[in-house]
Amino acid sequence: MKNFASYNSKDFSPPAPVLLISFALPDEDPRYGTHSALIDTGADGTFVPTRLIEEMNLPLAYMTNARSYLTEPVRRVAVHTADVILFDSIRLPNVELVADDWGDKIIVGRNILNKLRLLLDGPNMKAELLE
Amino acid sequence: MVLQISDHLAKTIQEEATVRGLSVETFLQSAILRERTLADRQKIEAEQDWWLKQPLKERAKYEGKYVAINNKQLVDQDKNDLALRQRIRAKYGKTPILIIAAEGPREVRIFSPRLVK
Numbered sequence: 001m002k003n004f005a006s007y008n009s010k011d012f013s014p015p016a017p018v019l020l021i022s023f024a025l026p027d028e029d030p031r032y033g034t035h036s037a038l039i040d041t042g043a044d045g046t047f048v049p050t051r052l053i054e055e056m057n058l059p060l061a062y063m064t065n066a067r068s069y070l071t072e073p074v075r076r077v078a079v080h081t082a083d084v085i086l087f088d089s090i091r092l093p094n095v096e097l098v099a100d101d102w103g104d105k106i107i108v109g110r111n112i113l114n115k116l117r118l119l120l121d122g123p124n125m126k127a128e129l130l131e
Numbered sequence: 132m133v134l135q136i137s138d139h140l141a142k143t144i145q146e147e148a149t150v151r152g153l154s155v156e157t158f159l160q161s162a163i164l165r166e167r168t169l170a171d172r173q174k175i176e177a178e179q180d181w182w183l184k185q186p187l188k189e190r191a192k193y194e195g196k197y198v199a200i201n202n203k204q205l206v207d208q209d210k211n212d213l214a215l216r217q218r219i220r221a222k223y224g225k226t227p228i229l230i231i232a233a234e235g236p237r238e239v240r241i242f243s244p245r246l247v248k
Contacts, residue, residue, distance in 0.1 A: 026217065042243030054164040059220070060171045060227050063179055064236035070244045077239065078172050081216060081230075094213040098239055099168075107241075 004087045005118070005127035008036065011105075017120050017127040021106060022085040023048075023056055026093065030085050032056050035106050039118070039127065042069075043109030046084075047100040058082045058097065066098060077101070084112060087129050171227040178203065178229035179236075193233035200229040208233070 009015035017039040022030040032055060037046075058080040066077045078099040084092045096111060117130040148158035178200040182190070199207040199219050209215035212230065219228050 026220065040241070040243050043239075043241045045239040047241075050168065054168055057225070059216075059225070060175055061216075062229055062231040062236050063172065063176050064239060066239045066241070068244075069240070069242045074238075078168075078175070079236070079239075094216060109241075 005039075005129065007122070007125035007127065008038075009125070012038070015125060017118075019086060019108065019127065021108065023058070023097075024083045024085060024091075025056075025058070026083055030083075037106035037108045039113065039120070040107045040109055041113055043107050045079075045096060045098045045109045045111050047103065047105075047107040047109070048080075048097045049104050049106070050078075050099040050101045051104075052106075053078075053080055053097065053099045056082070061096070064098075075102075086112075086116070090116075090129075174227050175229050179231065182229065182231065183235055190233055196233050197230055198233045200231075201226070 005017065005019040007015040008018045018036045019039060020034045021037045022034045023032065024030040032052070035052070059082075061079050061081050063076060063078055065074045067074050080097045080099060081094055082097055084095045084097075086092070092112065092115060100107075119126075119128050119130050121127065144155055144159065148155045151158060153161070181203040182198065182200050182205075193208055196208050196210050197212040197215050198205055199215060201223065206228070207215060207218060209218075216230060219230060
């Protein structure tokens with residue numbers, strides 16, 4: 001059985017919970033593969049590297065500002081929309097995705113996480129979707 | 132299909148691709164995608180600027196709704212943003228159309244600082 005959520009200790013220290021995510025245009029099949037994404041309850045929104053958004057040609061909806069606690073000043077960012085596929089069975093339509101011009105990781109924020117019942121089992125380095 | 136370009140431009144493209152360690156095809160593809168991104172953002176910024184400069188009284192008529200703006204004109208509106216996006220996509224295809232909460236965009240924040248080792 002495919003592990004759709006887990007802890008990643010290779011790219012993050014301490015290890016961080018990640019899940020597998022795919023994107024699709026409305027009414028279309030998912031394309032451009034499945035990606036590992038950091039689960040981040042501290043992020044208001046979901047961030048996707050701009051390169052990936054460009055490849056998928058996701059529709060741009062509007063522009064806004066992004067603010068990062070403690071670090072950089074406010075940055076201008078583009079907000080796109082797409083369907084998000086998680087756990088091979090959940091399709092969330094019309095999800096807002098912030099294009100990240102600087103980073104190379106997908107960060108799944110609360111606009112997606114608040115729709116899921118997730119168990120983060122740190123001691124056992126397991127993350128799973130609750131029914 | 133054959134495109135005719137000047138020797139000078141062909142040489143410039145080859146040089147730029149080489150500097151980046153890319154094939155000419157990969158370099159051109161990436162340059163085209165980036166150009167499309169920049170052009171789309173420029174259009175959306177202009178539409179958004181126009182909408183947010185409309186009198187408050189005008190914008191207040193659409194409170195609680197999403198509006199779609201194209202060429203500095205309100206072209207559609209709906210309380211349901213998914214329904215609005217579907218209509219806009221059906222009518223305009225891939226043309227970038229501003230779709231935004233009538234009140235304006237919300238700032239996005241990340242509260243998770245990273246430790247740099």
